[in-house]
Amino acid sequence: MFQQLVYFLFVLFISSSNSNRISLIGNDWTITNKINHTAQGTIPGTIHTILLAANQIPEPYMDYNDVDLRYLIHTNWIFTKKFNLTSDFLASNQITIHFEQIDTVANITLNTCPIGRTNSMFIPYIFNITNSCLKFENEIQIDFESPVLYALKQADAYNDTVPPLCTPNVQNGECHVQFIRKEPCSFSWDWGPAFAPIGIPGNIYLEGVNTTDIIIELESVNLASYNAVDKTWQVDVMLSSNNDQFTSKFKFILHDTTWSYETTVTLNHNLSIFLTIPDEQVLHWWPNGYGDQPLYTLVISNEDNIIGSRLIGFRTVQLIQHDYGTGINGSSFYFAINFQPIFIKGSNWIPPDSFQERVSDEKLERLLRSAQLSNMNMLRIWGGGIYERDSFYEIADRLGIMLWHDFMFACSLYPVDESFLTNVHDEIIYQVKRLQHHPSIALWSGNNENEAAVAQNWYSVPVEKMNKTKDDYRKLYVDTIMNAVKQVDKGNNRPFVTSSPSNGLETIVENYIAKDPQDPLYGDVHFYGYQDDSWDPTTYPITRFLSETGIQSLPSLDTWYETTMNSSDLNFNSSFILHREHSENQLTAMMKHIESNLPLPVTNDSLRNFAQLIYLSQINQAMTLKSISDLCRLHSSIDMINPKTSQGHTMGLMYWQINDIWQAPTWATIEYGLKWKMSHYYVGHMYAPVYPIATLTPYLANVTDENAQVSFYVVNELLNNTRGDLLCSIYGLDTLSPRLSFGNNILFNSLGVQNTMNYSYSLLMKRVDCQDNSPCIIHCLLNYNQHQIGQTLFLNRPKNYQLLNPNLQIESIKQIGPTDFNITITVDRPALFVWLDISANVTGYFSRNGFHMFQPSMTVTFHSWTPITDFNKDNFDIRHTSLFDVTLP
Numbered sequence: 001m002f003q004q005l006v007y008f009l010f011v012l013f014i015s016s017s018n019s020n021r022i023s024l025i026g027n028d029w030t031i032t033n034k035i036n037h038t039a040q041g042t043i044p045g046t047i048h049t050i051l052l053a054a055n056q057i058p059e060p061y062m063d064y065n066d067v068d069l070r071y072l073i074h075t076n077w078i079f080t081k082k083f084n085l086t087s088d089f090l091a092s093n094q095i096t097i098h099f100e101q102i103d104t105v106a107n108i109t110l111n112t113c114p115i116g117r118t119n120s121m122f123i124p125y126i127f128n129i130t131n132s133c134l135k136f137e138n139e140i141q142i143d144f145e146s147p148v149l150y151a152l153k154q155a156d157a158y159n160d161t162v163p164p165l166c167t168p169n170v171q172n173g174e175c176h177v178q179f180i181r182k183e184p185c186s187f188s189w190d191w192g193p194a195f196a197p198i199g200i201p202g203n204i205y206l207e208g209v210n211t212t213d214i215i216i217e218l219e220s221v222n223l224a225s226y227n228a229v230d231k232t233w234q235v236d237v238m239l240s241s242n243n244d245q246f247t248s249k250f251k252f253i254l255h256d257t258t259w260s261y262e263t264t265v266t267l268n269h270n271l272s273i274f275l276t277i278p279d280e281q282v283l284h285w286w287p288n289g290y291g292d293q294p295l296y297t298l299v300i301s302n303e304d305n306i307i308g309s310r311l312i313g314f315r316t317v318q319l320i321q322h323d324y325g326t327g328i329n330g331s332s333f334y335f336a337i338n339f340q341p342i343f344i345k346g347s348n349w350i351p352p353d354s355f356q357e358r359v360s361d362e363k364l365e366r367l368l369r370s371a372q373l374s375n376m377n378m379l380r381i382w383g384g385g386i387y388e389r390d391s392f393y394e395i396a397d398r399l400g401i402m403l404w405h406d407f408m409f410a411c412s413l414y415p416v417d418e419s420f421l422t423n424v425h426d427e428i429i430y431q432v433k434r435l436q437h438h439p440s441i442a443l444w445s446g447n448n449e450n451e452a453a454v455a456q457n458w459y460s461v462p463v464e465k466m467n468k469t470k471d472d473y474r475k476l477y478v479d480t481i482m483n484a485v486k487q488v489d490k491g492n493n494r495p496f497v498t499s500s501p502s503n504g505l506e507t508i509v510e511n512y513i514a515k516d517p518q519d520p521l522y523g524d525v526h527f528y529g530y531q532d533d534s535w536d537p538t539t540y541p542i543t544r545f546l547s548e549t550g551i552q553s554l555p556s557l558d559t560w561y562e563t564t565m566n567s568s569d570l571n572f573n574s575s576f577i578l579h580r581e582h583s584e585n586q587l588t589a590m591m592k593h594i595e596s597n598l599p600l601p602v603t604n605d606s607l608r609n610f611a612q613l614i615y616l617s618q619i620n621q622a623m624t625l626k627s628i629s630d631l632c633r634l635h636s637s638i639d640m641i642n643p644k645t646s647q648g649h650t651m652g653l654m655y656w657q658i659n660d661i662w663q664a665p666t667w668a669t670i671e672y673g674l675k676w677k678m679s680h681y682y683v684g685h686m687y688a689p690v691y692p693i694a695t696l697t698p699y700l701a702n703v704t705d706e707n708a709q710v711s712f713y714v715v716n717e718l719l720n721n722t723r724g725d726l727l728c729s730i731y732g733l734d735t736l737s738p739r740l741s742f743g744n745n746i747l748f749n750s751l752g753v754q755n756t757m758n759y760s761y762s763l764l765m766k767r768v769d770c771q772d773n774s775p776c777i778i779h780c781l782l783n784y785n786q787h788q789i790g791q792t793l794f795l796n797r798p799k800n801y802q803l804l805n806p807n808l809q810i811e812s813i814k815q816i817g818p819t820d821f822n823i824t825i826t827v828d829r830p831a832l833f834v835w836l837d838i839s840a841n842v843t844g845y846f847s848r849n850g851f852h853m854f855q856p857s858m859t860v861t862f863h864s865w866t867p868i869t870d871f872n873k874d875n876f877d878i879r880h881t882s883l884f885d886v887t888l889p
């Protein structure tokens with residue numbers, strides 16, 4: 001990571017001939033809290049990672065260090081560095097210092113000259129330096145204020161109380177994070193710790209220029225709109241210059257096409273140039289699953305000097321909100337990309353580490369690949385985290401992962417004094433300009449859950465203050481943020497919503513605070529229903545778009561071993577696991593959910609017991625997400641709208657959450673160390689483009705219920721009608737021979753949900769002799785275009801089945817390529833929730849996992865993220881289990 005940054009800086013340096021840059025990053029910084037820590041360290045970096053590298057603190061993610069190291073962020077810190085300059089550099093007649101990112105509140109001093117003050121981690125800072133402040137030998141000093149004390153000071157100084165005043169106790173967090181423009185979840189969240197880093201996560205450099213030289217900067221490129229009549233794209237290019245008004249020639253070249261354009265214009269500090277690019281010159285960018293992601297480099301030159309370039313992709317984005325006509329209430333809410341309606345399959349993204357300098361581009365690539373491999377087409381960059389670095393968006397562009405991008409405001413009221421709003425305005429303008437050329441970004445959203453928080457009065461604001469609270473809300477998200485977005489992200493090619501969830505257009509009609517932002521008939525909904533049986537689809541609302549929902553599980557034992565060496569920590573109710581659980585009573589709820597559907601461990605071996613509870617919690621999460629997804633996809637077609645309730649036409653699901661910030665019980669489907677939980681394998685399955693669904697209605701009806709029905713459906717997202725064979729079999733758990741098989745060859749319509757078979761449940765069960773006390777399972781296989789996808793319907797809760805030993809074995813492991821291994825497993829009876837796990841020193845993913853086996857032998861492929869050259873069975877420890885093992889003492 002550090003090396004990559006150094007390289008990046010070098011490239012900038014040689015390509016900008018008119019300026020002279022002196023990098024100030026490196027390993028010769030000194031940091032001190034003037035109490036008990038002074039260390040030399042590397043910038044980019046922050047206090048925890050610098051002190052860790054200097055052996056002054058233990059790994060922050062171990063043990064209780066999130067609390068034990070808290071004193072580090074309760075004091076001020078001074079960062080200093082000495083550097084020399086050349087006379088050539090000092091001869092430049094204008095010198096500036098640039099901070100790409102500084103976290104967060106600091107005073108900057110150069111050789112005793114005060115240079116400037118920073119108070120947002122979301123904007124870069126550029127300060128002028130008076131020439132007399134610089135010499136041949138220099139020292140830069142950066143005085144950081146404790147972010148915790150700063151936030152408190154701001155809250156005290158503010159004219160009003162701004163709730164919430166603190167985070168819930170269970171989060172071991174810090175207070176008043178809404179008063180500092182810093183990663184909101186760095187003061188803790190219900191899945192993450194409060195490290196609130198202090199330091200410099202980005203580049204710093206001095207820049208010398210001669211004001212007689214012309215310096216032009218490419219500020220942004222935006223694919224503003226598509227003209228369907230002319231079949232042309234309008235692309236806005238924003239340029240700026242410090243020089244006074246001048247006239248000059250600009251050239252634009254779109255690589256890999258024959259299109260180019262030249263114009264002579266007058267630049268007076270700022271200028272937008274609108275390009276028109278014929279559609280016939282380009283191929284369209286599609287989301288994952290719908291086509292390719294062609295990207296084109298647009299190069300901008302001035303008088304033969306390249307001033308910049310952007311990698312862009314050509315696609316239209318519409319958020320379609322129409323009435324359904326008489327009798328149906330509410331509006332639609334769905335994305336159309338290149339005029340093609342798209343069912344959104346995705347998840348929510350949080351920062352993948354408390355310390356950004358620990359996140360390699362490789363880690364981002366693997367996480368986003370994991371989303372792509374699971375058939376996702378969108379992630380929501382959640383508003384309590386950060387604006388990610390450029391490489392994140394470049395990867396998303398390349399992989400076809402669209403982004404629903406919140407601005408960084410979450411679960412809080414906010415101050416709205418002028419200096420705060422000015423700061424926010426600068427942040428939005430900067431971030432939108434930086435990011436808007438990315439085709440992956442499909443929507444901006446003002447905040448996470450703050451409309452709901454006001455509408456439902458989450459923070460018990462007294463009635464007489466409600467009108468002011470609402471006015472403040474509009475001041476921030478409408479007058480400041482929305483207006484800033486409209487100022488730079490022109491055109492109609494990227495929708496904006498003020499909040500998630502919201503009622504979309506209906507929220508605007510209701511003056512930006514709808515009565516019920518969670519209304520299932522409008523916009524998007526966040527839903528968490530912990531009281532009920534989470535596998536039961538009837539406990540979920542049928543929404544137009546479900547942008548958050550989910551349930552917790554525990555990460556693997558391997559992941560726990562990264563955080564503790566103390567074996568007594570490794571049981572479900574240990575004080576350590578409780579310490580890592582940041583959501584009130586969630587472990588109790590998790591146990592309740594596990595108990596309602598699954599057998600509990602009976603072993604007395606406490607480590608095995610813990611390992612089995614981890615496995616069960618992951619089954620519970622996987623099955624819960626599958627129930628929700630099946631419900632959403634079943635209702636994804638417009639003809640699934642229920643005329644009585646107007647519910648249906650669900651056009652998106654983004655479950656909470658794909659990744660983890662540390663090792664803890666959370667809603668994530670991928671663990672901190674990138675191991676996929678069982679749920680992540682289920683996501684890949686439940687998001688398949690052609691997907692069979694099997695239902696028993698009423699849910700878990702008993703075998704004598706004569707009104708109960710078993711139904712089979714096929715969801716087809718392919719743009720073509722497709723023919724396939726659906727074959728279903730009914731099994732008991734005693735033998736691999738089905739009691740009955742049935743099926744048919746069907747043509748399923750493109751972009752539709754087709755009901756293919758219905759049977760009377762009681763008749764079917766009578767025919768195969770399945771009872772409530774010896775229940776059966778229906779397992780189906782859909783074969784189409786050389787693809788095969790299965791579906792399993794439990795007719796009872798798994799805990800009510802008589803689990804028999806399937807004699808699950810690994811028959812062979814064969815390396816079939818540098819990164820790929822075939823693992824053949826065998827059973828002699830059906831095996832449920834077969835789980836393969838690999839030792840911690842190998843990271844990768846299996847082609848499938850958590851599946852049920854109804855055939856004697858199966859081959860699964862393991863893909864390692866890195867090539868394995870010295871394969872032998874001893875360093876390749878594959879563990880396996882199935883639900884039966886939980887019943888063993």
Ligand SMILES: *[C@@H]1O[C@H](CO)[C@@H](O)[C@H](O)[C@H]1NC(C)=O
Pocket residue numbers: 035036056071
């Ligand atoms: C540093 O001082 C703080 C109190 O200011 C104390 O809590 C902490 O344990 C000390 N750390 C070390 C490594 O001495």
Ligand SMILES: *[C@@H]1O[C@H](CO)[C@@H](O)[C@H](O)[C@H]1NC(C)=O
Pocket residue numbers: 082083084137
């Ligand atoms: C700056 O130059 C002086 C004098 O040549 C030298 O002693 C010192 O080590 C240099 N400092 C750095 C940071 O290079």
Ligand SMILES: *[C@@H]1O[C@H](CO)[C@@H](O)[C@H](O)[C@H]1NC(C)=O
Pocket residue numbers: 018019020088089091092093208209210
């Ligand atoms: C600015 O001009 C001075 C004197 O003419 C020269 O030495 C220096 O290299 C120039 N700096 C840049 C960045 O061009």
Ligand SMILES: *[C@@H]1O[C@H](CO)[C@@H](O)[C@H](O)[C@H]1NC(C)=O
Pocket residue numbers: 126127128
């Ligand atoms: C720096 O100084 C120049 C010239 O005096 C001025 O135009 C510019 O606005 C200043 N920039 C900042 C960031 O203060």
Ligand SMILES: *[C@@H]1O[C@H](CO)[C@@H](O)[C@H](O)[C@H]1NC(C)=O
Pocket residue numbers: 076106107117143144145
């Ligand atoms: C930074 O400067 C401001 C204004 O001069 C001052 O109030 C504050 O205490 C300084 N902070 C630090 C950490 O030195």
Ligand SMILES: *[C@@H]1O[C@H](CO)[C@@H](O)[C@H](O)[C@H]1NC(C)=O
Pocket residue numbers: 159
């Ligand atoms: C402080 O709040 C009061 C009442 O809410 C308001 O009248 C007054 O103008 C506010 N003062 C400032 C400086 O914002």
Ligand SMILES: *[C@@H]1O[C@H](CO)[C@@H](O)[C@H](O)[C@H]1NC(C)=O
Pocket residue numbers: 463464465467
């Ligand atoms: C709040 O505003 C509404 C409409 O603007 C008004 O009817 C109501 O009286 C106000 N409530 C208070 C407590 O001022």
Ligand SMILES: *[C@@H]1O[C@H](CO)[C@@H](O)[C@H](O)[C@H]1NC(C)=O
Pocket residue numbers: 702703704705772
């Ligand atoms: C089966 O359903 C009937 C009618 O709903 C109910 O009375 C009976 O208790 C159920 N039997 C079992 C075993 O759940």
Ligand SMILES: *[C@@H]1O[C@H](CO)[C@@H](O)[C@H](O)[C@H]1NC(C)=O
Pocket residue numbers: 719720
């Ligand atoms: C879908 O149909 C079109 C023509 O209708 C054809 O060109 C295309 O190859 C088909 N795609 C697939 C995946 O079969």
